[in-house]
Amino acid sequence: MAGTVLGVGAGVFILALLWVLVLLLCALLSRASGVARFSVIFVFLGAVIITSVLVLFPRASEFPTPEVEIKIVDTFFIGRYVLLAFLSAIFLGGLFLVLIHYILEPIYAKPLRSS
Incomplete structure (x- = not known):
């Protein structure tokens, strides 16, 4: 697979x-004013057209012809699960901090007027 970076x-x-x-x-x-502000629509539609042309009319075949039998081996299996556990712990810790700082924030009563 020549010409690929990170598998793509x-x-x-x-x-x-x-x-x-x-x-x-x-x-x-x-941020522009006047008619230039509405040109965002044309820029977006142009990008959609270019993207659809590039996706629907590829130059190469979708599946390359294999020369030899390819055996897929996951060598980073344990590391991937360690990374998943680490990121899950960070996510749960961040969720706990959000719970403490935003949801459980005390609401103080307004003082009554004494007259």
């Missing part, structure tokens, strides 16, 4: 770059 080809990076640029341009154009 150049097309994924082209689509990601396209949408990052479109979102940046939409954010900039949304």
Whole structure:
């Protein structure tokens, strides 16, 4: 699989770059005034058209022809579960902190007027 980075080809990076640029341009154009503000719609539709063309008309075949039998072995099995446990502990700790700071925040009574 020549030309791949992290298991994906150049097309994924082209689509990601396209949408990052479109979102940046939409954010900039949304601050404009007048007719330029409505050009966000055309920028978004143009990006949708370009994306659909790139996705629906690929240049290469979807499944490459294998030269030899490929045996898939998960060498990072234990590390993946250690990472999952670590991230789960961080998530639960963060959820606990949110519970303490936002949900259980005390509500003080307003003082009564004495007249």
